[in-house]
Amino acid sequence: MGSPEEDTLRSSDSAQSPSSASATTVNPNGFDEKDLVRSQQQQQLKQQRQHPLAAIPKRKPVAGAGGSGAPVVTSTAVAHDASLEEAGIAHAAATSKMTSRWSQWSSGGFNLGSRSGLGKYSRKIESKLPFAHDRRKRRFFLIGVGAGIVILIALIIGLAVGLIVGKKGTASNLPLPTNHGGPYTGDLTYYNPALGSCGITSTDSDNICAVSHLVFDVASRGSDPNQNPLCGMKLRLRRDGRSVDVTVVDRCVGCKATDIDVSPGVFAKLANIDQGRVLVQWAWLEDAPVAIPA
Template identity: 55%
Template sequence: MATTKETSIPAQTRVPDWEHEAQAHTTTKRPGFTTILTSRFNAFFPPHRTYLGLSRRVFLLILTAVFLLLFTLVIGLAVGLTLRSSSTRNLPLPGNAEVHTGDLTYYDTGLGACGLTSSASDDVVSISHFVFDAVQVGGNPNSNPLCGRRIRARRWHEGEKGERSLDLRVVDRCTGCQPQDIDVSYGAFDKLAVRDHGRVVVEWAWLES
């Protein structure tokens, strides 16, 4: 008599819960950074709303243009101040005993930028506009800190065959002078050089106020 062999059905294998969680994590796609950023931006600036009567696109374009303009102005101001500070350090300003070398010329005296009237015989000097303007405070040149300050000019007088030195008072602003140049009255020029030479080299320095 034939015997029937019983076959056992294996019990279903139980999958641990942590494997289900791992599979869920691998199949679920997280939103990217761009998606999150766009969502937050839309929440702050809803696309269907108007801003100052403008669509969101136009409003944001104008806002960006204004920001770029302000940024450019700030950068330009910073660069300008840096350049001015750098150029000021190279000017022959008071506060040091350095001797400067420049051209000596003469001019018709009268009412100067300092608000003082001088004659041709006065020992007065007109300082370069580069130097004068560098310390100007406010719009009134009469109150410039250099007005009334004194310098000492020195050079070899060709006509008198000797070195001459002369103290001069600042009364004016010379628009045609380079930073190291000085422009003086007729009388002062005659004490330092031969007038017919017109333009000569001179050494000068600031005196203590």
């Protein structure tokens, strides 16, 4: 027990101790409350200064069945990857097949494939070709054969065209027959043919002629001139060592009995077209139904 003054001082100290303890709270780590508030404010400032998207929480991987935290691969994703792999394999196979076929053709091969049924025949033919073991020489050989065939076809076509043009476009030098009537001598003139009395339409380049109306009318056997037996008959014209065979298709009103009127193309083969009228010899190439005085 002390004096009354000491007891009063002791009681005042015990009354102040709870307020002082509550005013200052010590953090277990050694920091007071003010330091904690200050650190929290600094953290908030740092977060505000970061990129706006940085605050978005990242997606966490879905935990597996075992709870290991590894991402789960679904069956849809596996099927999609498998289909992509199969498509890639199919594309590679198709590309390889096309490349092999192109290499066969470019190297001069004739492999038509076993499925077509022609593969064995192509191999037999290929084995019998010259240079069977040298594709380069064989290719040049086949190119040469093809070029030769093309040249031969061109020569045949040219020869045929030449024969046709030569027969139609130039004069010959053939004698006049004497066993069908003739030879006769008369004037040779030309006209522009169209639809003739025989019902045949002709052009200026055709080897045709019109005989005198005196001959045409005598041979007529009815009122239809198309049925005249002279229509379609052939005769040969000859002048200065040149001859042309023509077909009767018309009737010449202004011609004498032995005169012949022809197309401009026929006249140009026997004389100068500017002459207009020249003498000519002619004879029938087949038996005539009428007799013409020489």
